[in-house]
Amino acid sequence: MKASNSQWKDHLVGKIEPGLASEIDAFDSEIALKKQGKMEDKVFAETRLRRGAYGQRYDNGQRHDGLESRRLAYANPNTKGPTTLWDAPGMQRIKIPFGGLNATQLEVMAELAEEYSDGIAHVTTRQDIQLHFIHIEDTPAIMRRLGAAGITTREACGNTVRNVTACPLSGVCRDQAFDVTPYAKAAAYFLLGHPDTQDFGRKFKIAFSGCGDNPCALVRIHDLGCVAKVKDGQRGFEVYVGGGLGTVPYVAKLYTDFLPQEELLPLAQAMTRVFARLGEKKNRNTARMKFLVVKLGLDEFKRLVEEERKLLTPDPRWTSYLDGIENEQETPLRDPGLLQIENAQPEDFRAWRETNVYAQRQAGYATVTVALPLGDLTADQLRALADIARNYVNETVRTTVEQNIVLRWVSESDLPSVYNDLKAVGLHHAGAGTITDTVACPGTDTCKLGISSSRGLAGELRMHMAENGAAGNEAIKNLRIKVSGCFNSCGQHHIADLGFYGVSRNKGGFAAPHFQVVLGGQWTENAGSYGLAIGAVPSKRVPEAADRILARYTKERTEGESFQAFIRRIGKAECKKMLEDLMVMPLHSEDTSLYSDWHDPREYTTGDMGIGECAGEVVSPLEFQMTASEREVFEAQLAFEAGDIPKASKLAYDSMARAATALLVWHKSFYINSPDGVVEAFRKEFHDTQLFFDPFAGGKFAHYYFHAHELLGQERTAESAHRLIEEAQLFIEACHSCVGRMTAAPVKG
Numbered sequence: 001m002k003a004s005n006s007q008w009k010d011h012l013v014g015k016i017e018p019g020l021a022s023e024i025d026a027f028d029s030e031i032a033l034k035k036q037g038k039m040e041d042k043v044f045a046e047t048r049l050r051r052g053a054y055g056q057r058y059d060n061g062q063r064h065d066g067l068e069s070r071r072l073a074y075a076n077p078n079t080k081g082p083t084t085l086w087d088a089p090g091m092q093r094i095k096i097p098f099g100g101l102n103a104t105q106l107e108v109m110a111e112l113a114e115e116y117s118d119g120i121a122h123v124t125t126r127q128d129i130q131l132h133f134i135h136i137e138d139t140p141a142i143m144r145r146l147g148a149a150g151i152t153t154r155e156a157c158g159n160t161v162r163n164v165t166a167c168p169l170s171g172v173c174r175d176q177a178f179d180v181t182p183y184a185k186a187a188a189y190f191l192l193g194h195p196d197t198q199d200f201g202r203k204f205k206i207a208f209s210g211c212g213d214n215p216c217a218l219v220r221i222h223d224l225g226c227v228a229k230v231k232d233g234q235r236g237f238e239v240y241v242g243g244g245l246g247t248v249p250y251v252a253k254l255y256t257d258f259l260p261q262e263e264l265l266p267l268a269q270a271m272t273r274v275f276a277r278l279g280e281k282k283n284r285n286t287a288r289m290k291f292l293v294v295k296l297g298l299d300e301f302k303r304l305v306e307e308e309r310k311l312l313t314p315d316p317r318w319t320s321y322l323d324g325i326e327n328e329q330e331t332p333l334r335d336p337g338l339l340q341i342e343n344a345q346p347e348d349f350r351a352w353r354e355t356n357v358y359a360q361r362q363a364g365y366a367t368v369t370v371a372l373p374l375g376d377l378t379a380d381q382l383r384a385l386a387d388i389a390r391n392y393v394n395e396t397v398r399t400t401v402e403q404n405i406v407l408r409w410v411s412e413s414d415l416p417s418v419y420n421d422l423k424a425v426g427l428h429h430a431g432a433g434t435i436t437d438t439v440a441c442p443g444t445d446t447c448k449l450g451i452s453s454s455r456g457l458a459g460e461l462r463m464h465m466a467e468n469g470a471a472g473n474e475a476i477k478n479l480r481i482k483v484s485g486c487f488n489s490c491g492q493h494h495i496a497d498l499g500f501y502g503v504s505r506n507k508g509g510f511a512a513p514h515f516q517v518v519l520g521g522q523w524t525e526n527a528g529s530y531g532l533a534i535g536a537v538p539s540k541r542v543p544e545a546a547d548r549i550l551a552r553y554t555k556e557r558t559e560g561e562s563f564q565a566f567i568r569r570i571g572k573a574e575c576k577k578m579l580e581d582l583m584v585m586p587l588h589s590e591d592t593s594l595y596s597d598w599h600d601p602r603e604y605t606t607g608d609m610g611i612g613e614c615a616g617e618v619v620s621p622l623e624f625q626m627t628a629s630e631r632e633v634f635e636a637q638l639a640f641e642a643g644d645i646p647k648a649s650k651l652a653y654d655s656m657a658r659a660a661t662a663l664l665v666w667h668k669s670f671y672i673n674s675p676d677g678v679v680e681a682f683r684k685e686f687h688d689t690q691l692f693f694d695p696f697a698g699g700k701f702a703h704y705y706f707h708a709h710e711l712l713g714q715e716r717t718a719e720s721a722h723r724l725i726e727e728a729q730l731f732i733e734a735c736h737s738c739v740g741r742m743t744a745a746p747v748k749g
């Protein structure tokens, strides 16, 4: 039964940590003020985001039915942010530091999912849990109920220190230097609400890993990443800074190869101060710390952080958590055991055991991965998990960055009964950490920025790979597939073997959902390098594209050759050639099936496009030029691969100039030859008029072009050429989107 906020408030008096309780009370009041019209939209949006209450797709009150945009009938005209309607459903992100959960928390999550959401809890790519379809007025009750179970949603979103992640195997891992859990926990709670972390221009992400090689924590995609290391018998960390995915990804750089454990929190504090003081504040597109590190240079950044460190007033919390930490260890519930009579086990159990069971460093114990399709689990499954966590282990449960859940400290002799208990609630999927264990961001299901259905595609690939025997194919079974609904990379497509991100394409006046195919990213070595896109394939043809690439790898790989090495060896041109026929779209009049997205019956379109006489041409001049610019950026990649940096840079720039010219010709019939002239005209016609502005990213992508123009003729490093290629790709995508928007139909009332 759903009880009101005030009832929960009364009921939970004294059960919530006082600081958190007053935080939630304050939010309750802010909701009241907003309802009375006494709080600005922008301010309210920031305050709710800081508490993890996010917007959700269609919250502007519009939905496209495939033909035209229609208004959704929300009676209440109030808003909870610019163009975000009060009654429209939202998402609540729940911060789970290092992914650690106990049984009571799982049960609370079940209740909340059932009472306020759609009955489903969702594990994210940063070990958080999200509930969708939440009403803003229920959020204080949700926060109080979580607070009483020891969970805060504070700073789950917004320009804050986001969830601190850590390998889910910390403490039980065979490869770790030591257990990073207490350090991750200390960092999470030390920085939470800290005065030095309240004035960022953008989010700040921290991760801890117990080793340098395994992909459990992906430290190198983080603003601050710490890898456990022991030097001369002393504990400390190899520290990385300035990484981050997003539109243009950066691999974090080594800040120091050894930071003694006592210096961890002071360093984090000093770094957040420098970021708060010098990080970009106005332009959110360059506000992540990665841009600051590049702008200042690593040495100068380091100098500033060290200077700041000296100015800090010593805080007892820096080291108080270290007392006795080396002996701190979770305890098992049951005695260690051995799995008996192995041959008598049913086949499904054996398959599950092969992929989902990890032998811990502690003999006789195993960690079990509960593989969750797309990170989802129902309220009933959460309750069953809570029971299992109490019956077999000491409630030692963690979420993972691959959107799964692990149960640590399972006695090996209990594995068959744990399996049976999981099976009883449909949580026994085998294939954890394999090619069927696909990762996806929320995409068009619930994310406002989604372009294509990442969950639809990831679900489809999951089934497809299971059906075509990929899981049994030694060559490919351990590859990773990650899908994002747009270039923002929330699904971490850059660090997958096969990554995909959503884009749209227009053909003959109709829009069709596509995915860029990103090959050769690396999730090992803590996400050591990022893949590049080779071209866009219609959504519905992606499984076929994946099959072709995988079949080729299976057939032609040399002994011990990794997928990344194979892609490097055959080259991007060859990869693209394999997919070229799939990239050619039939006209809408010839085949409509590719003009809708996975699991969405509506025709996919960015608007009701008028088909004028000229649109009857099979290839319009615009399409022609846009295709040419895509080819050029692709050639830039090839030159890059061949080590020809000047050529790669020139081609990448040319591809942007060509796309800009194409838009000018299409929109204004301008034919200009000089590079300066094109930039100037593009700035005037598309940037200054805001026609090119993405509803979310604003003019960011135009600035990539302007910036590349400013640097024209200057020598580039391999790293900056790589970035230029990324930026050129994104600029071209933005040109496609701009055309899509300009040809879209207005909203009907």
Ligand code: HEM
Pocket: 054, 055, 091, 124, 125, 126, 127, 128, 130, 162, 163, 205, 221, 244, 245, 246, 247, 441, 442, 446, 447, 448, 449, 488, 489, 490, 491, 492, 696
């Ligand atoms: C400019 C806008 C955004 C950017 C640049 C962005 C970028 C990212 C990146 C790079 C990650 C994951 C990689 C990492 O571990 O660091 C991430 C995580 C995520 N993003 Fe976004 N994102 C944006 C907006 C959104 C929106 C609007 C949603 C939809 C509700 C969303 C949903 C998620 C989710 C569910 C995750 C994983 C969860 C977590 O942080 O706990 N993102 N985002």
Ligand code: SF4
Pocket: 441, 442, 443, 444, 447, 448, 449, 450, 451, 454, 484, 485, 486, 487, 488, 489, 490, 491
């Ligand atoms: S990648 Fe894009 S579609 Fe996916 S959640 Fe992030 S912003 Fe949304």
